[in-house]
Amino acid sequence: MKFESTVTQIQADNIDTDQIIPARFLKTISKDGLGDQLFFDWRYNADGSHKADFILNTDKAKASKVLFAGDNFGCGSSREHAPWALTQYGFQAVISTSFADIFKQNSLKNRLLPLVVSKEVHQQLREALEAIPDLQVSVDVETQTFTWPGGPAVTFTIDAFAKHCLLAGVDEIGYVLQHEAEIAAYEAKRFSTLNTLAS
Amino acid sequence: MPSKPRTIIEKVWDNHIVAEREGAPSLLFIDLHLVHEVTSPQAFSGLRQRGVKVRRPDLTFCTVDHSTPTTPRSLPIVDPIAATQVAQLEKNAQEFGIPYFGFQNRDQGIVHVIGPENGLTQPGMTVVCGDSHTATHGAFGALAFGIGTSEVEMVLASQTLLQKKSKSYEVRVEGTLKPGVTAKDIILALCAKIGIGGGTGCVFEYTGSAIRALSMEERMTVCNMSIEAGARAGLVAPDEKTFEYLKGRRFAPKGEKWDEAVAKWKELVTDEGATYDHSILIDADSLEPMITFGTNPGMGMAISANVPDPANVTDSLERESLRKALVYMGLQAGQPIAGQKIDVVFVGSCTNSRMSDLRAAAGVLKGRKVSPSVRTMIVPGSQEIKRQAEAEGLDQIFKDAGAEWREAGCSMCIAMNGDQLTPGQYSVSTSNRNFEGRQGKGGRTFLASPQTAAASAIMGVVTDVRTLA
Ligand code: SF4
Numbered sequence: 001m002k003f004e005s006t007v008t009q010i011q012a013d014n015i016d017t018d019q020i021i022p023a024r025f026l027k028t029i030s031k032d033g034l035g036d037q038l039f040f041d042w043r044y045n046a047d048g049s050h051k052a053d054f055i056l057n058t059d060k061a062k063a064s065k066v067l068f069a070g071d072n073f074g075c076g077s078s079r080e081h082a083p084w085a086l087t088q089y090g091f092q093a094v095i096s097t098s099f100a101d102i103f104k105q106n107s108l109k110n111r112l113l114p115l116v117v118s119k120e121v122h123q124q125l126r127e128a129l130e131a132i133p134d135l136q137v138s139v140d141v142e143t144q145t146f147t148w149p150g151g152p153a154v155t156f157t158i159d160a161f162a163k164h165c166l167l168a169g170v171d172e173i174g175y176v177l178q179h180e181a182e183i184a185a186y187e188a189k190r191f192s193t194l195n196t197l198a199s
Numbered sequence: 200m201p202s203k204p205r206t207i208i209e210k211v212w213d214n215h216i217v218a219e220r221e222g223a224p225s226l227l228f229i230d231l232h233l234v235h236e237v238t239s240p241q242a243f244s245g246l247r248q249r250g251v252k253v254r255r256p257d258l259t260f261c262t263v264d265h266s267t268p269t270t271p272r273s274l275p276i277v278d279p280i281a282a283t284q285v286a287q288l289e290k291n292a293q294e295f296g297i298p299y300f301g302f303q304n305r306d307q308g309i310v311h312v313i314g315p316e317n318g319l320t321q322p323g324m325t326v327v328c329g330d331s332h333t334a335t336h337g338a339f340g341a342l343a344f345g346i347g348t349s350e351v352e353m354v355l356a357s358q359t360l361l362q363k364k365s366k367s368y369e370v371r372v373e374g375t376l377k378p379g380v381t382a383k384d385i386i387l388a389l390c391a392k393i394g395i396g397g398g399t400g401c402v403f404e405y406t407g408s409a410i411r412a413l414s415m416e417e418r419m420t421v422c423n424m425s426i427e428a429g430a431r432a433g434l435v436a437p438d439e440k441t442f443e444y445l446k447g448r449r450f451a452p453k454g455e456k457w458d459e460a461v462a463k464w465k466e467l468v469t470d471e472g473a474t475y476d477h478s479i480l481i482d483a484d485s486l487e488p489m490i491t492f493g494t495n496p497g498m499g500m501a502i503s504a505n506v507p508d509p510a511n512v513t514d515s516l517e518r519e520s521l522r523k524a525l526v527y528m529g530l531q532a533g534q535p536i537a538g539q540k541i542d543v544v545f546v547g548s549c550t551n552s553r554m555s556d557l558r559a560a561a562g563v564l565k566g567r568k569v570s571p572s573v574r575t576m577i578v579p580g581s582q583e584i585k586r587q588a589e590a591e592g593l594d595q596i597f598k599d600a601g602a603e604w605r606e607a608g609c610s611m612c613i614a615m616n617g618d619q620l621t622p623g624q625y626s627v628s629t630s631n632r633n634f635e636g637r638q639g640k641g642g643r644t645f646l647a648s649p650q651t652a653a654a655s656a657i658m659g660v661v662t663d664v665r666t667l668a
Pocket of ligand 1: 608630
């Protein structure tokens with residue numbers, strides 16, 4: 001996983017999943033068509049027309065793979081519709097100083113990279129974008145590096161297993177199902193005493 | 200050799216490790232998987248594509264709550280998309296052989312209300328659900344947390360979850376709550392203190408005399424909003440209150456098994472000398488009834504306080520967030536919150552829809568009338584609670600006061616079932632989230648306790664229940 005891209009900025013802290021995709025769009029039973037609903041209430045007027053000044057409605061954002069936001073991105077609900085909507089729009093990474101736990105897990109399972117940077121790097125990137133709005137950044141999961149021309153060489157952390165899954169395209173559920181013997185052994189050992197629901 | 204002292208969080212974790220492999224997260228066994236209509240359809244589709252069954256339908260339970268209307272059950276679900284979603288869960292439950300408390304079932308209710316109510320949630324369990332408020336079940340000393348839809352599929356297929364261990368965070372609440380101050384105020388105060396990202400990466404253990412003094416229902420209110428302070432889970436070590444609550448419930452162990460279980464459950468305490476990664480002390484005596492003024496649950500304050508001024512915030516992004524929040528809320532820096540005019544009062548949600556919450560609201564509303572300018576909705580958390588409240592005559596108190604008494608569901612907590620604010624409306628709500636649009640596009644939410652909500656309904660403005668004549 002390696003890509004270059006311009007950066008789409010939504011600079012607010014604590015962007016919650018109700019903003020990323022409002023609950024009324026969660027009545028779907030499929031994963032499709034969520035890209036158009038991304039940031040719906042920030043993106044559309046009451047009559048359904050685009051808000052001209054909202055960044056996601058620009059061609060530049062549509063071509064961008066990187067969303068750059070404030071602290072604690074993705075807080076709120078467990079809805080996986082949030083990373084589904086972000087990836088369907090075209091994002092492959094979100095940059096923030098921190099992510100809510102469930103959002104982070106959900107993102108990694110959908111090949112959306114939650115890229116954590118320090119407050120200092122966050123500030124440097126904001127300044128760089130102010131000077132050059134079309135700045136191209138590079139992300140490389142293999143080497144865990146994040147760079148831009150004239151910027152620092154940033155090494156980001158990513159859980160080793162998540163990295164392996166991203167790079168090798170591991171199907172985590174398939175991986176877990178390979179533990180059949182261990183799961184069966186655990187069940188045999190434990191149900192006699194503790195779990196009273198087991199039939 | 201004495202083993203190393205452990206927290207209850209570590210004990211529950213250790214008990215559930217199925218496998219640990221180098222370079223991978225732990226594989227954790229899940230004792231109880233609760234499923235609802237919104238975050239499960241894509242997981243069941245995934246199972247079908249794989250040709251895999253649900254491994255433990257006996258440890259899995261389904262109900263409908265989120266997109267389910269709270270209008271009389273004799274009426275059909277008018278929203279065709281919601282109706283399809285509800286029908287899909289019924290179909291999935293049937294096909295995979297999972298118990299299902301459906302729309303017309305007498306046990307239907309909010310997933311985090313019916314689990315404890317039926318004795319499904321028990322101490323020492325791992326409990327998951329595709330819903331971030333799964334932390335509610337932590338009130339029983341269970342390790343309970345929300346998961347995404349891919350993880351729902353993983354648990355359906357394997358009854359296990361790949362999981363990295365969280366850090367532990369002790370939230371110690373010592374002292375005695377003053378009259379008019381509730382469990383909801385404890386958790387809103389915690390959110391205000393550490394912020395909505397304050398507990399990220401952590402599991403809370405709530406300890407201290409003020410937590411011990413809470414009833415099981417009140418502990419559920421506290422644990423419920425752990426996620427609102429960023430923690431994935433929050434729990435309270437079980438005690439006599441826990442056992443007493445569980446005894447005799449439908450799925451609780453019976454006879455000899457009960458005694459055996461209680462003996463095991465009693466071991467679920469944090470050992471003396473065990474250490475936490477983080478800790479905080481909250482003084483219960485100094486707490487006031489709380490209310491939020493902004494657009495996340497961490498933007499809360501005592502109801503007698505004034506709205507903060509962004510000019511006093513040093514961090515530029517934080518200042519901007521607060522400024523934007525006040526614009527959205529239509530509030531001025533420095534203004535009092537008490538006296539703010541409101542349009543809707545909502546008493547309900549998995550935070551505050553249980554008997555003690557309804558009794559608290561009824562206690563305030565009894566013999567009074569809600570303001571004619573306020574729509575007041577009282578929504579029980581389950582059909583069982585609805586029956587019980589009606590047996591006690593609470594429904595009559597609500598109706599006499601001019602409030603609506605509705606069927607069980609998430610209702611106006613989430614605005615995807617027909618119950619919602621219209622743009623610009625203000626609500627005082629006992630739910631758990633005040634995000635922009637959470638209760639309806641453009642709607643503006645003040646989070647508070649059932650007592651504060653009821654007092655505000657009467658006065659038509661945000662009201663400190665202690666000032667009610
Ligand atoms: S009541 Fe609200 S928070 Fe609770 S499960 Fe329903 S939608 Fe989620």
